[in-house]
Amino acid sequence: MTIDRRELLKLVTGSSLAALMPSLVRAQTVGTGSGYKAIVALFMHGGNDSNNMLIPNDERHAGYAAVRGSAIAINRGDLSPLAGTPMGMHPSLAPLAQLWSEGDLNWVQNAGVLLQPLTRDQYNNSPQLRPVNLFSHDAQQNLWQTGGAASELITGWMGRVGDRLVDVGHVYPSVSLSGAQRALIGDRNSPLLISSSNLALRNYDPTDMDANDVARRAALDGLLAAPQQSNLGNLTTDIIRGDLEAGAVLNDILNGDQSIVDASFVDPAGNPVDSSLATALKHIARLIEARDEIGATRQTFMAETGGFDNHRSQAGTHAELLSNIARCVYAFHNTMRALGVADEVALFSMSDFNRVFKGNGSAGSDHGWGSHHFVVGGDLRPNQLLGTFPDQTIGGPDDARSDGRWIPTTSVEEYAGALVRWLGVSDADMPYVFPNWSNWNGGGRGPLDLFA
Numbered sequence: 051m052t053i054d055r056r057e058l059l060k061l062v063t064g065s066s067l068a069a070l071m072p073s074l075v076r077a078q079t080v081g082t083g084s085g086y087k088a089i090v091a092l093f094m095h096g097g098n099d100s101n102n103m104l105i106p107n108d109e110r111h112a113g114y115a116a117v118r119g120s121a122i123a124i125n126r127g128d129l130s131p132l133a134g135t136p137m138g139m140h141p142s143l144a145p146l147a148q149l150w151s152e153g154d155l156n157w158v159q160n161a162g163v164l165l166q167p168l169t170r171d172q173y174n175n176s177p178q179l180r181p182v183n184l185f186s187h188d189a190q191q192n193l194w195q196t197g198g199a200a201s202e203l204i205t206g207w208m209g210r211v212g213d214r215l216v217d218v219g220h221v222y223p224s225v226s227l228s229g230a231q232r233a234l235i236g237d238r239n240s241p242l243l244i245s246s247s248n249l250a251l252r253n254y255d256p257t258d259m260d261a262n263d264v265a266r267r268a269a270l271d272g273l274l275a276a277p278q279q280s281n282l283g284n285l286t287t288d289i290i291r292g293d294l295e296a297g298a299v300l301n302d303i304l305n306g307d308q309s310i311v312d313a314s315f316v317d318p319a320g321n322p323v324d325s326s327l328a329t330a331l332k333h334i335a336r337l338i339e340a341r342d343e344i345g346a347t348r349q350t351f352m353a354e355t356g357g358f359d360n361h362r363s364q365a366g367t368h369a370e371l372l373s374n375i376a377r378c379v380y381a382f383h384n385t386m387r388a389l390g391v392a393d394e395v396a397l398f399s400m401s402d403f404n405r406v407f408k409g410n411g412s413a414g415s416d417h418g419w420g421s422h423h424f425v426v427g428g429d430l431r432p433n434q435l436l437g438t439f440p441d442q443t444i445g446g447p448d449d450a451r452s453d454g455r456w457i458p459t460t461s462v463e464e465y466a467g468a469l470v471r472w473l474g475v476s477d478a479d480m481p482y483v484f485p486n487w488s489n490w491n492g493g494g495r496g497p498l499d500l501f502a
Contacts, residue, residue, distance in 0.1 A: 086348070087347075087394050087395070087474065088350065088391075088395045088396075089208075089349075089397075089398065089469050090350075090351040090353065090382075090396070090398070091350070091351065092353055092379070092399050093194075093353070093355075094355060094356075094371075094399060094400070095187075095354055095355070095356040095357075095358060095402065096357060096359035097187065097358055097401060097417055097418070098371075098401040098402075098405075099368055099404065099415050100401070100404050100421040100423070101114075101404060101407055101415075101418075101422075101454075102122065102123075103422055104137055104138075104157055104159065104439075105139070106136060107129050107131055107135075107137055107138035110136075113443075114442060117407055117408050117409075118408070121365065121409055121413035122364050122368075122413065124141070128141045132150055132433075132435075133150065133151060133433075135435055137157075142370075142372035142373040145318050146376050146379065146424065148380070149379075149383060149426055153433055154426055154430060155424060155426050155430075155433075156425045156430050156435075157424055157434070157435050157436065158423045158424075158436050158437050158498060159422050159435060159436065159437035159440075159459075160422065160458055161423055161460040161462065161464075162404075162456075162461070163181045163193040163194060163458070163461075164181060164458050165180070165181060165199045165486065165489065167495070168457055168458075169447070170446075170448070181200075182199070182201060185418075185455075187417075190403050194233075194402070195207070195231060196233070197462055197463060197466065197486065198486075199462075199486055203232075204232070204235070205232070205235050205237055206233035207462075208234050208350045208470075209224070209234050209236030209237075210236050210482055210483045211236075211350065211473065211483050212238075213236040213237050213238045213482070214482060214483070215348065216236070216239045217238070224241050224351070225243075225337060226241040226243050226244070227244055227330035227331075227333055227352065227353045229243060231354070233352055244304070273287075274287050303337065303339075304337075309339055310385075311332055311389075314335075314389075315328065315331075315381040315382070315385050316381055317381055323381040325374050325378065327353060327355040327375070327378045328374075331353055334351045337349070337351075338389060339389050350473075355375065358401065360414045360415065361410065361415070362412040363412070364413060364414040379426055382397060382426075383397070383426050383428075393427070393428035395427060395428075396427035396429065396430070396500075396501075397425070397426045399424050403417055403418055403421060404421035405418045407449075407455075407456070408444060408454045418455045418456065419450060419457065420440065420448075423465065427501075430500060430501055431502050432502075436460070436499065436500065437464075437498065438459045438460070440456040440459070442454065461486075463484045463486060463487060463489075464495065464496065464498055466484070467480065467487075467490070467497035468499070468500040469500070470483055
């Protein structure tokens with residue numbers, strides 16, 4: 051059996067082999083047009099309760115509070131208002147209110163995985179129109195990242211953008227700060243994986259003259275130089291050599307002391323922001339800072355944070371998670387401004403799914419569907435609430451069941467399509483990037499009007 055690079059990537063993605071490799075894996079990614087542009091995906095693992103991120107701040111709030119229940123509902127007086135709209139945000143998202151006031155934050159309402167536009171009657175009477183494995187963490191993470199709906203796919207929508215551009219000679223990196231995520235895997239390009247540690251911590255720092263580390267490097271060099279007995283062995287050694295070559299360039303970028311990133315990565319009060327998500331976003335910011343040095347003109351990045359599967363005692367945990375996200379996102383955008391590329395970088399959120407609107411009996415919430423997401427960047431059409439906020443009537447037209455599992459009214463393709471169009475993907479390439487594109491192109495459907 052012959053195994054090519056694509057087959058190896060299938061084996062690596064999500065497996066222990068990815069974790070055992072050094073922190074960098076070679077990649078290629080997107081790039082058309084002039085200048086620099088990047089999109090940064092922030093994936094909230096576990097299923098974020100976006101019902102408590104974007105909340106009615108008008109007479110509808112009473113119904114919201116009654117159904118959600120006192121254990122998880124946010125008091126109207128505590129909301130962070132979105133000026134000029136009837137909506138408010140969770141108080142922990144207050145740092146994002148400043149971005150809203152400056153026109154650098156938009157919201158996408160009730161987005162999710164869909165085969166085609168779907169009504170409650172169709173959901174109940176035509177199960178073949180439902181996406182596969184609804185309410186399952188693994189499946190819905192896959193579908194969000196790959197643009198699949200009828201089946202889970204191996205390659206991701208950002209990875210397929212990279213394929214098209216690799217085909218015409220673009221060789222600039224796409225980057226994951228969250229391991230081997232499918233969103234960035236393509237048929238002919240694979241993501242550059244960067245861990246929160248550097249190569250020195252993996253005992254492969256060429257400047258480290260400790261006898262044991264010198265011996266380890268010599269042993270690894272010997273293994274990589276040895277003849278391999280299979281195509282898989284050759285591909286594996288090629289990838290590891292690429293890791294080490296990339297590390298020689300990127301270690302200084304990620305860990306050097308000449309960057310302005312750390313000083314700029316602060317919250318609205320000017321306080322430094324530190325967390326694992328902050329570290330990932332700082333690494334992304336440093337790579338963007340070094341865009342000319344590494345020759346990048348189009349990049350896709352992915353970072354993640356977890357802890358959102360809160361079936362019990364949700365309120366305090368969720369507030370802390372959202373506070374970390376808001377401070378990190380604000381600090382990242384502030385850093386993009388300091389680097390002079392705020393108009394060239396867009397950060398956007400994704401998650402497995404929303405939570406059920408009706409609170410459960412354990413002061414938490416269960417797996418839902420359609421969810422709200424934010425986009426931050428300097429090139430947005432300012433102050434947009436895009437898509438349609440769900441009718442929050444239990445058993446109403448937007449409720450798949452009778453507990454508040456909102457049927458999405460905006461598809462992943464319409465949301466992500468706006469991002470990749472802005473990045474430079476042509477109309478002709480949209481069906482390749484999104485296999486289900488024909489169901490979302492025409493008849494009043496298509497990419498959201500996110501950008502100026």
